[in-house]
Amino acid sequence: MQKATRVKDLVQVTTKGLTKIYAPDIVGIQKIDLEIRTSPFGLLGPNGAGKTTLMRILATLLVPTEGTATINGHDIHTEQAAIRGMLGYLPEQFGLYLNLTAWEFLDYLAILHSIRDGATRRQRIERALSLVHLLEVANRKLGTFSHGMRQRVGIAQALLHDPQLLILDEPTAGLDPEQRARFRGLLSELSGDRLVILSTHIVGDVEAICRDMAIIHNGQVVIHSSPQHLIEGIAGKVWVMTVPETALSEMERRYQVIGIARQEDGLALRLLADEPPAGAQPIAATLEDAYLYYGSKGSTGEGSNE
DSSP: OOOOEEOSSSOOEEEEEEEEEEETTEEEEEEEEEEEOEESEEEEOOTTSSHHHHHHHHTTSSOOSEEEEEETTEETTTOHHHHHHTEEEEOSSOOOOTTSBHHHHHHHHHHHTTOOOHHHHHHHHHHHHHHTTOGGGTTSBGGGSOHHHHHHHHHHHHTTTOOSEEEEESTTTTOOHHHHHHHHHHHHHHTTSSEEEEEESOHHHHHHHOSEEEEEETTEEEEEEOHHHHHHHTTTOEEEEEEOGGGHHHHHHHSEEEEEEEETTEEEEEEEOSSOOTTOEEOOOOHHHHHHHHHHHOOOOOOOOO
16 A cells, blocks of 8 residues: 555545535535545545545535535635645546647646746646656647546546646546556556546556545435545454355345355355354455445444544
8 A cells, every 4th residue: 555645734624514415315415524644535425426526526516405514624615716726636527628639638727727827837738648657659639549548548637737636536436457556556656746536436446556545425425434444444344254155145235245255165244243143253354344244334423533
């Protein structure tokens, strides 16, 4: 796991009671209280949990129904221009002009960001492409790029104005394992002198690079802690046992079954349970186990490290 950077002199993010209600029966997030000051920070949750809603609010693209957030002391309601000046954002769905080269595309976006001076623009583009390791292919058309390369172009556009805060929404979705590993290394590099918030449903991404994280489920923060503390918190709650295939339905009714492997003598089950099931043996917990355990508990309000 990569060493985290404690961002004290740069940007910090604080949310208080942050709520977004789209309709009476559609709640995006509710009463989110977070303090984020360790980079990279992982926001982990399933699809539909409210991660994108929270990221869009922090990026000043969405107005909350209730509550507020500050970024380095700037209020999202009244100081949006100041926040946008220190913010880089990669949304989950990011469009590219595939007939442009990487350089042309970033040049176009830099102009849209009011970087008018040609020399300054060239310097910013070159630096952004260097940071994401794409400078050597700057003159290739984006239509020839792999999915992983296109994601790196997305990060490059977010880096054009050298932001203090970088928000990445599901940046590794759709990447193969090798691309994902490279991307994790890149995110670790970028977190050295800025606050990086990584929103994802992929446990391995958070486990690989984040030392502070929150689990979000049904629009609420279930727990905020370090991955290591979350794993330690479910010690003695993860079990393995072998049962006949005919017993599977009963085991799923009684316990949270998180893994099934077929064996010659039956089914090897991995279980989450506060008390040991009869015949089960304890096994070391993982972050994925912790994610499933706390996610199943819903919002507890416990476990905050603040």
